[in-house]
Amino acid sequence: MHILVLGGAGMVGRKFIERLARDAVLGGEPVTRVTAQDVVPAAPLAAAPFDVESVVSDLSLPGEAEALVAARPELIVHLAAIVSGEAEADFNKGYRINLDGTRQLFEAIRRVGGGYRPRVVFTSSIAVFGAPFHDRIEDEFFTTPLTSYGTQKAIGELLLCDYTRRGFFDGVAIRLPTICVRPGRPNKAASGFFSNIIREPLNGEEAVLPVCDQVRHWHASPRSAVGFLVHAATMDLAAIGARRALTMPGYSCTVAEQIEALRKVAGESVVKRIRREPDPVIDGIVAGWPRDFDPQRALALGFRAESSFEEIIRVHIEDELHGTFAT
């Protein structure tokens, strides 16, 4: 099985390829080749039981998508995107990569012809929803994005459903929760603090909490995100029908509950490294974000996430910290 991963150098892409390397099979089929495309080279794997090639390209340029699908990969995982903040700051770039890039990928697949009909897994986002919304957003709630990024993801979902309905490929779009705990250094994303207040204290570092403790949000671990990709890539599609965009499961909790979970898992000395420094700007941004979902369809189709925030913290300690942390 040949797998093409677009955005293969990103955090989720890298973890997905690492999991493939560990499992060696996907859906019972041996993985023989992985192509990791991105705008920067993907870090080489320590070891993999299959060929891995890193392709550096810009999906939105003419011919690039065609070159990638010419080898007829059986599975295409499309993670490549300009992130929310950058798509808002650079209108042209966001539309070029997130809309044109996605459409050119879908068109390239369609044009291969000769019965080629790969599985396509597209990562969408809860950013397809825009306030005001219900406290728990249902599967049938409408998508009214309030960012260009969310607009581009919603359009990607529509295209994926139509190309699937027309028989050009077999698509599944998965709307990821906020990924928590995100590994790496703190970044300037407005959502960064949800991870920072867990990751940094566990590293013995101070973390800033810019919002009040009652802020509620929707989380899943990087391990769950990879699990969603694997399930979307291998699930039986007989039951899914024409509605191919699915809100993934996650765990909804307040910042207070996040901190309490950290206390239970790592103790008061770790929690003390969180410093409250209210930032009205971040508070305002976060107020417009979804807080909770009722993702019945995804659950019925077998997608699974963590069922407590303690579990999300333990996954981070296992997967990123070799089971230990700074007490």
Add this chain to the structure above:
Amino acid sequence: MHILVLGGAGMVGRKFIERLARDAVLGGEPVTRVTAQDVVPAAPLAAAPFDVESVVSDLSLPGEAEALVAARPELIVHLAAIVSGEAEADFNKGYRINLDGTRQLFEAIRRVGGGYRPRVVFTSSIAVFGAPFHDRIEDEFFTTPLTSYGTQKAIGELLLCDYTRRGFFDGVAIRLPTICVRPGRPNKAASGFFSNIIREPLNGEEAVLPVCDQVRHWHASPRSAVGFLVHAATMDLAAIGARRALTMPGYSCTVAEQIEALRKVAGESVVKRIRREPDPVIDGIVAGWPRDFDPQRALALGFRAESSFEEIIRVHIEDELHGTFAT
């Protein structure tokens, strides 16, 4: 006020321009110029108190949208589209006109710059919804189109909302009901019979009813469709917020109720010209169509349609038949 009408040679476009010619003003402002663009020449008006120019062009070709907006029309009414059946039969053409054409129009407006920010009214469709749905579709119900046409309209709505949010223009997308009674000759559209069974008997001709009497559907007259355009073009947008795609009001009734209304308005002799000839193919297509809506937002914003099917028939007799029909 200079008004650009894309799709100005179509049925709704022509009626909109005729109404402008009658009113001479729009929202209290004198209409000074109307540009009617289409792929075929717009039929000349008998008389108009403003300059009318007919432009024949393909909106999807490079430079065409730019040429149309260069004169900075204050109002742009975008009706141009490949219809549902053709967009399904010709995948490339549907996406080229309905998606690329719309996006190129929006981009051309954005690129004018210099504070140019016109009102843009875009006609969408209830085809953005796909079965299964609730008996009455609410304003917050999700858009899961089951045709390429519906997909293209849903994408147009998303783009319109994002371009509006970013301040490039002031957009309103209106989802039209099935227009009934549609003037002209019977056509092969699967929805044609809803109009045929009224129009043809009133003309003294036989009409074929291919579905059972219990089929329920969502209707508004051509006069209401023009009214929607006028209202969307002139309404105060202070109350509309970021959600610019609105399901227009309409009248929901069964075929039996349509026929009963015809009996009341025109008598049994006219009704007798309807011939039942069940067609399982059309029955199957129509089964997947929306039957009823609860368009609270559009009603609250002041959009109005007919409140009975008799009224829809009377509007047809007044506007198309000079007040008479074949008894």
